[in-house]
Structure formats: structure tokens, C-alpha cells
Amino acid sequence: xxxxxxxxxxxxxxxxxxxxxxxxxxxxxxxxxxxxxxxxxxxxxxxxxxxxxxxxxxxxxxxxxxxxxxxxxxxxxxxxxxxxxxxxxxxxxxxxxxxxxxxxxxxxxxxxxxxxxxxxxxxxxxxxxxxxxxxxxxxxxxx
Numbered sequence: 001x002x003x004x005x006x007x008x009x010x011x012x013x014x015x016x017x018x019x020x021x022x023x024x025x026x027x028x029x030x031x032x033x034x035x036x037x038x039x040x041x042x043x044x045x046x047x048x049x050x051x052x053x054x055x056x057x058x059x060x061x062x063x064x065x066x067x068x069x070x071x072x073x074x075x076x077x078x079x080x081x082x083x084x085x086x087x088x089x090x091x092x093x094x095x096x097x098x099x100x101x102x103x104x105x106x107x108x109x110x111x112x113x114x115x116x117x118x119x120x121x122x123x124x125x126x127x128x129x130x131x132x133x134x135x136x137x138x139x140x141x142x143x
Contacts, residue, residue: 002041006033027062034070040114043074083107108135115140 007014007029018026037046047067088107092100106116118141121128125137 002037003033006036023059023062026059027066030063031066031070034067038071042112043071046071047074105138109138111140 004011004014007017009017018029021029034046088103091103095103102116105111105119106113109116111119119138123139123141125139126133128136
């Protein structure tokens with residue numbers, strides 16, 4: 001669906017358009033997608049979006065090459081990239097109020113930085129002032 005929204009086409013129209021493109025045009029279409037989306041998606045997600053395309057082997061290799069040119073390498077998440085609960089608590093103890101709210105929201109919801117920074121009070125569907133609630137429903141706007 002990410003590619004459909006980028007192209008501004010329904011899935012069926014997108015397939016029709018892709019079938020009418022030459023191999024070079026198809027690779028260029030993907031290159032444009034990667035360039036537009038690289039600032040709003042992590043490389044691993046972008047790579048996974050492109051895997052839904054079944055193409056001729058040579059075209060798939062060209063798309064992979066354009067991905068590496070536009071986005072860079074896909075870096076696997078390794079253990080040292082994961083912050084521990086104790087490290088989060090240490091950060092929360094010294095962070096200013098706004099940063100504590102952002103960090104707590106990210107840690108409890110698995111949001112990425114950009115999504116957390118774009119949240120507004122209106123995105124919280126439950127009253128944040130109701131202390132009886134164990135958690136809050138948050139509506140994440142599309143980016």
C-alpha cells in the first residue's frame with residue numbers, strides 16, 4: 001500500500017501501469033519511490049515494501065541496486081541497539097519534562113522518533129488526566 005499511495009493509484013491500476021512500463025522505466029519508478037520515502041521510513045521497512053514485487057530477476061537486481069544507491073545499506077538491528085528498561089529510567093530521571101514525555105511515549109508504544117514528535121494532544125483518545133486508566137489509546141496520524 002505504501003507504493004500505491006506514492007503512485008497515487010489503486011493496486012489494480014498500479015499493476016496495469018507497471019505492466020506497461022519498460023524494464024528501465026520500472027526501475028526508475030522504484031528509484032523515485034526510494035528517494036521520496038527514505039526520509040520517512042527506515043531502510044529495512046523500505047526494503048520489505050519492495051519485496052512484494054514479483055519481477056524478472058534482472059529487474060529485481062536493478063531495483064535492489066537503486067535501493068542501495070538511494071537509501072543505503074539495510075542494517076540489521078543488533079542487541080546493542082536495544083535500550084534496556086534501566087537505561088530508560090536513567091534517562092527519564094535527568095531529562096527535561098518534554099523529553100521525558102516523548103521518551104516515555106516512545107518506550108511504551110514502540111513509536112519511532114518522527115511519529116512521537118508529530119503527536120499532538122488531540123491524538124490521545126483517552127483523557128490523559130484520568131489517573132484510573134492503566135494506559136491510553138493513541139491515534140497515530142499517517143505521515
